[in-house]
Amino acid sequence: MGLFEKLKQGLSKTRKNLVEKAESLFRGRVVNEKLLNELEEVLIMADVGPKASGSIISALKDKFKKGEIPDTIWLKNAMKEEIKKSIQDGTRIKITAEMPYVILAVGVNGTGKTTTIGKLARRFTGDGLKVILAAGDTFRAAAIEQLEIWAQRADAQIVKHKSGADPAAVAYDAIASAKARSADVVIIDTAGRLHTKTNLMEELKKIKRVISREMASAPHEVLLVVDAISGQNVIHQAKMFNDAVGVTGIALTKLDGTAKGGIVVAIKKELNIPVKLIGIGEGIEDLRDFDAEEFVDALFG
Amino acid sequence: MFESLSEKLGSILKKLKGRGLLKEEDIAAALKEVKIALLEADVNFKVVKDFTEKVRTRAIGKEVIESIAPGQQVVKIVHDELCILMGKSHSKIHLAPNPPTILMLVGLHGSGKTTTAAKLAKGFKKDGRRPMLAALDTARPAAIEQLISLGSQINIPVYGTKAGDNPVKVCAEAVKKANAEGWDVVILDTAGRLHIDEELMKELDEIKSTAEPKEILLVADAMTGQDAVNIAKSFNDRLDISGVILTKMDGDARGGAALSMVSVTGKPIKFIGVGEKIDLLEPFHPERMASRILGMGDIVSLVEKAQEAVDTEEALKLQKKFREDRFSFEDLRDQIKQLKKMGPLENLLGMIPGLGKHISRNAGAVNEREFVKIEAIINSMTKQERVNYAIINGSRKKRIASGSGTTVPDVNRLIKQYLEMKKMLKMFKSGKGFRLPQFNFK
Secondary structure, eight states, rough: OHHHHHHHHHHHHHIIIIIHHHHHHTTTTOOOOOHHHHHHHHHHHOOOOOOHHHHHHHHHHHHHHTTOSSSSHEEEHHHHHEEEEEEEOOOOOOOOOOEEEEEEEEEEEEEEEEEEHHHHHHHHHHTHHHHHHHHOOOOTHHHHHHHHHHHHHHEEEEOOOOOOOOOOHHHHHHHHHHHHTTSSSSEOOOOOOOOOOHHHHHHHHHHHHHHHHSOOOOOOOOEEETTTTBOOOHHHHHHHHHHOOOOOOOEEEGGGGSOTTEEEEEEEEEHHOOOOEEEEEESSSGGEEOOOHHHHHHHHH | OOHHHHHHHHHHHHOOOOOOOHHHHHHHHHHHHHHHHHHTTTOHHHHHHHHHHHHHHHHHSSHHHHSHHHHHHHHHHHHHHHHHHHHSSSOOOOOSSSSOOEEEOOOOOOOOOHHHHHHHHHHHTTTOOOOOEEEEEOOSSTHHHHHHHHHHHOOOOOOOOOTTTTTTHHHHHHHHHHHHHTTTEEEEEOOOTTOHHHHHHHHHHHHHHHOOEOOOOOOEEEETTTTHHHHHHHHHHOOOOEEEEEEETTOOOOHHHHHHHHHHHEEEEEEEEOOOSSSSSEEOHHHHHHHHHTTOOOOHHHEEEEEEEESSHHHHHHHHHHTTTOHHHHHHHHHHHHHTOOHHHHHHHHTTTTTHHHHTGGGGGHHHHHHHHHHHHHHTTHHHHHOOOOOOHHHEEEHHHHTTTTTHHHHHHHHHHHHHHHHHHHHHHHHHOOOOOOOOOO
16 A cells, blocks of 8 residues: 555544545535634634644635635635644654654654654664663553563664653753764653643653753654544643643644544644644554645545 | 623623613623624534523513512522533542442543543542542553542552553453452543544444443533533443542633533533642532632632531631731641641632632632641741740741741731731720731742
8 A cells, every 4th residue: 555545544534524525515515604714614623723723724715705716616625725724834854863763752642752752663663773762761561561562573773761750850861862872863752741730740850951961952842742633632632731831743643533624724733833743543554744734645545 | 711701791691680671672782792702702603592492481481570689690500501501510420239339430631531430439439438449541641540649649459451451351360359359449441542542442342341330420520611512422422421520620710511411411410620739620510610610700619618628626726816806827727737638728718708709810829838838937946936926036036047948028028918817806805896817928
């Protein structure tokens, strides 16, 4: 299966829910305000969010008033363009020349941080890079073991302490040993934490401070791992994590499981933090760079 | 949790409160706001539509027009309908007449099944049962180790084999073991799976027919979005679940998923997970939750918690001290200890009527660590100092600060707060009315 086909398949639920629902709404209708209002409902149902949906629809209404949308075929294209426009970005995770390139993975519980790190590590080692994983989730039972298994699979090295250890110390050691062994990439796992827990967010700030002290330019990437199945709460999560540690990119996981890929649009609209990675399946190759163009094309099939 | 929704509904309904006459337009405007608030809370669109429709019909009917305070009436209707939507009353886990009672936990990846399994087991143990855990998640790396490690923390046996084993087989073995060794509750922790993954859903069918569980509980993340409806529906259609456990409710998820899931499956929410520690699982009370959503607080839960934690005799002694103005630092320390027994502070504060909406955003401002600090300072005092604060002079303050790892200003602040508290207690005693002191944490 081609990469694009795979993406299409991963997004099939969202497509059914968003695009096909819109298409069936359009059937036999003329374009008018009422139809556009109904389209807004379809967008909201796909987790696009009340705000982003509102702005997409008002853009469409403007176009309609100017006579740029004579019929529903044009409407579908216009909708596609508006969605594309609202998520366009084009930044990806790019390893810079400076070594090691430090990625800090953060997020609430159960979004798939460890798995994403494992897959990301596999991708880097596949490119011939030397990768060190830091087992910074010292809280959850067996989290370290889980990362170890991924390190083996990805052919990466792991730096770990005992369960219950200070995660900042793990991060520190990982960077120190990456320097010593001249590794290219360090990916730091952290314990899942709800963004409302002040003390846990403070702990995260400390981890970041320690990283920066050890290497001034690091972390080069603060990756917020988000579960696509969560709804508008994602916006709160991203805001709070961003305030705490300055999120540079979002990895949206489990996108294949949800019919509500619209959250991609909501994230961009409300936060202006780029989605950099998407997870569309359980396989290692199913963690993909996010490409707005490709995403929308796959969505609209 | 839910605060954001309470906030919104609170401010909308305030406009209706106290008005003499309600016009249809008033109701329509309020309901529009209710609708947006519920949507932003991730309540499913269809559920929202039905909900607002029901409220509208009831609000526009005679009920409101004839009542004395129509605004109040609308609040009540919204509250009632929320209660109905979330299920009528708190429902318990049913035990099988012939042990072992088998419980099967199912759900998506990362919803919190493994943690919830341990929490349930601990609850059963507390009730005097003999629970056992079975690690059926042979797919996720280290999932078995996770359950084994949780089990050993709470001293509950875990049946787990090795990664990659057939979960149906593991399940049969676990049940056999429970029968042989006399464990009366078996909790099956299954692997996370997507509700659309046909193959894995089939596996659940097989586990179900092998284990014949008394209850199948869907473990779902409170942060689930519009898809909550589909998830709940798929699992329910397939397995005929008996209830839902909603996890991560201690976050700021507005929990719209709760409303959606119940309304689409007709199955009750049995428990909510409110923290990462193993005892933070609470029964779900729809009527209390509805009150919370509307910003009416959850005083019932608070009182229950207090009763659980506070020693009655101690409380009486303390009352006497209040009256005689003998409230000392030692008493303050005891108070803090008891408060801590009641669970995380922010959870407690959220239950206080009217307070929820003010602290939701900076719940952390009342930092648990401040309590640790206060305790440390009090512990560093001599017994005389604790009973008679007046003798604490500059050099004593210095000693206390270095003994507790704090600073002299910290000690000063605590003394000031203590004095304010004393003053307040005096007021309480003299019956002059009563206001909480402004605690200046941080």
